[in-house]
Amino acid sequence: MKPRALATLIAAGIAAGALCLALSSCLRSPDDVVHAEDHDAFWLWAGVQAQPVLDRARTLYLLEGEIIGGEPAHLSHRRAATPRIAHADVWIVYRADTLNWSEDVAPAIRTDIARWRGNGNRVVGVQLDFDARTRHLDRYVDFLRDFRAWLPRDTELGITGLMDWSANGNPAQLSRLTGIVDEVVVQTYQDRTTIPGYERYLERMRDFPIPFRVGLAQGGAWRAPPDLATNPQFRGYVVFLVNPLR
Incomplete structure (x- = not known):
């Protein structure tokens, strides 16, 4: 040529x-992209920059610490100071790598709740972020029942959940969450990317026994399944905020 x-x-x-x-x-x-400006509930993780949408948020999920380390694990705090948030309900979040906690973890979480409330925050609950595999869900429910007993009576318990629970979770074990867990936030993403096929998983949430929200990644792909809004247990969305790509 x-x-x-x-x-x-x-x-x-x-x-x-x-x-x-x-x-x-x-x-x-x-509508195929998650825009933080369209929502009013957000996760804010350690190392993520604050964004203007936080100023008008109605609900915030803020990471306070991680349960990590050896056997047993210990609580490592991730905040240099306790925030003061007057305009939104607050969930204090703890990321857990294991359920084998040392004896001082639960009392330390109670202390955190008191400190946050003493600083003027409307703390409505504690959320545990733990990737409980579906086949071990029974053990996780047992753990949550015992942990719930440590929380103040006016403090709700929330957890994150995997979409696989809706497809392969034992209905009997899921039903046991009722009365123990007040809210599940189902994660539809991994890192910054929406998990393909999320529509099929969420369709099976029609019989989910407790209130749930859907967790979205900022900037991720998303189109709401048609029946989601009419699910009686659906409570809305929580957007996981991320730093801009460089």
Whole structure:
């Protein structure tokens, strides 16, 4: 092929590619992306920069510490100071790598609750972020029952949940969560990416026995299943805020 003809072909290919990108951008609905501005409940993790949407939030899930380490595990706090939030309900969040806690973890969480409330925060509950595998759900329910006994009576207990619970979870074990857990936030993402096929999992939430929210990743793909809004246990969304990509 002659150089001039080759150059013409390359230029045509570049133009066609640009046109395809433009068309796909135009055809993609804004509703397919999670915009934090469209929501009023947020997770804020350690190391994530505060965003303007937090100023009008109605509910905030704020990471206070992680239960990590050896056997047994210990509580490691992730905040240099206790925040003061007057405009939103607050859930204090603890990320747990294990359920084999040392004896001082639960009392330390009670101390955290008192300190946060003493600083003017409307603490409605404690959320545990633990990836309980579906086949071990029975052990997790036992743990939650015992942990619930440590919480003040006016403090709700929330947990994060895997979408797989709705598909493969034992209905009897899920029913045991009633009366122990006040809220489950079902995570539809991994890191920044929405998990493919989330629609099929959420369709099976129609018989979920306790109130739940759906956790979304900021900037992730999302289109609400048609029956989600009419589910009597559905309580809305929580957006996991992320730092901008560099």
